[in-house]
Amino acid sequence: xxxxxxxxxxxxxxxxxxxxxxxxxxxxxxxxxxxxxxxxxxxxxxxxxxxxxxxxxxxxxxxxxxxxxxxxxxxxxxxxxxxxxxxxxxxxxxxxxxxxxxxxxxxxxxxxxxxxxxxxxxxxxxxxxxxxxxxxxxxxxxxxxxxxxxxxxxxxxxxxxxxxxxxxxxxxxxxxxxxxxxxxxxxxxxxxxxxxxxxxxxxxxxxxxxxxxxxxxxxxxxxxxxxxxxxxxxxxxxxxxxxxxxxxxxxxxxxxxxxxxxxxx
Numbered sequence: 694x695x696x697x698x699x700x701x702x703x704x705x706x707x708x709x710x711x712x713x714x715x716x717x718x719x720x721x722x723x724x725x726x727x728x729x730x731x732x733x734x735x736x737x738x739x740x741x742x743x744x745x746x747x748x749x750x751x752x753x754x755x756x757x758x759x760x761x762x763x764x765x766x767x768x769x770x771x772x773x774x775x776x777x778x779x780x781x782x783x784x785x786x787x788x789x790x791x792x793x794x795x796x797x798x799x800x801x802x803x804x805x806x807x808x809x810x811x812x813x814x815x816x817x818x819x820x821x822x823x824x825x826x827x828x829x830x831x832x833x834x835x836x837x838x839x840x841x842x843x844x845x846x847x848x849x850x851x852x853x854x855x856x857x858x859x860x861x862x863x864x865x866x867x868x869x870x871x872x873x874x875x876x877x878x879x880x881x882x883x884x885x886x887x888x889x890x891x892x893x894x895x896x897x898x899x900x901x902x903x904x905x906x907x908x909x910x911x912x913x914x915x916x917x918x919x920x921x922x923x924x925x926x927x928x929x930x931x932x933x934x935x936x937x938x939x940x941x942x943x944x945x946x947x948x949x950x951x952x953x954x955x956x957x958x
Contacts, residue, residue: 699748706744707771713741714750714760714768721757776803783807787923790915795897796939800931801911808924818924822912825903825926829856833940834901836862838916839870844877847887857886861940861947864893882951890947902936911936 707714716722716730727738742758745751750764760768780802781788787807788797810818826832829850836843839862850856858881862870867889871878881887899914910928914921927933 703748703750703767704771706748706750707767710741710744711768711771713738714745714764717751717758718760718765718768721754721759723757727758780805784925787915787925790917790922791898791913797898797913798932798935800929800935801913801925801927803932804927804929805932806926808926810921810923816921818921819914821926822901822903822914822924825905825910826850826856827854829854829903829905831857831859831904832901833859833944834861835896835899835940835943836860836866837896837899838863839866839899844870844874844881848877848881851881851884851886855886859888859890859944861890861892861896861943862950863896864891867891867950889950890944891950892943892947894943894946896943900936900939902933902940909933 712731712733713727716727722730724735724738724742727742728735731738742751745764746753748763749761750767751758752761777799780799784802784805784807787809791797806821808818808821823846826846827850832847832850847858851858878889882889899916901912901914903910903912908928910926911933912924912926914924916922
């Protein structure tokens with residue numbers, strides 16, 4: 694039997710017999726006990742144990758079945774694989790609005806929360822992130838595009854909570870915001886706790902990090918043709934760490950933007 698054939702056989706058995714493998718990972722069981730624990734027929738247990746023994750994933754001691762070292766390692770890797778597939782399944786529809794070469798880490802997708810846009814109420818996808826912002830202490834982010842309401846949201850958050858803000862904005866986007874919301878942008882830029890950075894690079898997505906007293910949350914707001922398609926959010930430390938690295942990479946290549954009343958007249 695070739696290595697590829699053995700690999701295919703192992704993957705097929707893991708897919709079909711994962712429930713049994715998970716059961717005996719907790720403690721050894723006899724076949725009759727497995728019938729009760731899993732809630733299936735004895736014939737299914739017989740076939741499942743036979744399949745798992747054939748690929749070296751379970752062994753029998755004193756009438757009870759338990760994982761082999763190979764079985765424990767195989768179960769751990771298969772669980773990671775199914776988790777990745779599940780995460781992609783939940784976030785995939787929104788992710789597909791991003792360019793295919795957009796760097797999105799698996800750390801960010803692990804247990805990601807997905808908020809899809811309602812065609813009738815597109816801004817509904819922002820409710821969760823806006824709620825976070827309303828109790829935040831700091832906001833940093835990348836802005837490859839922006840809604841005209843964002844300067845007002847930032848100013849309101851500063852007024853109500855005194856948050857500090859740091860945004861890296863694509864040059865053309867910044868010019869457009871200044872043209873439409875010049876006066877409020879000037880007020881924001883004059884505040885010591887607000888910094889705008891201008892970049893001529895193409896930013897991959899609208900990534901942000903909202904910090905609160907008890908932790909931080911990373912997110913990506915996904916746009917298409919100027920409209921919001923959805924928001925991905927994750928407060929896992931690994932996800933936030935990845936987002937910080939991406940943000941710093943782009944901020945380090947940007948220059949601080951100077952916005953004044955004179956420049957917007």
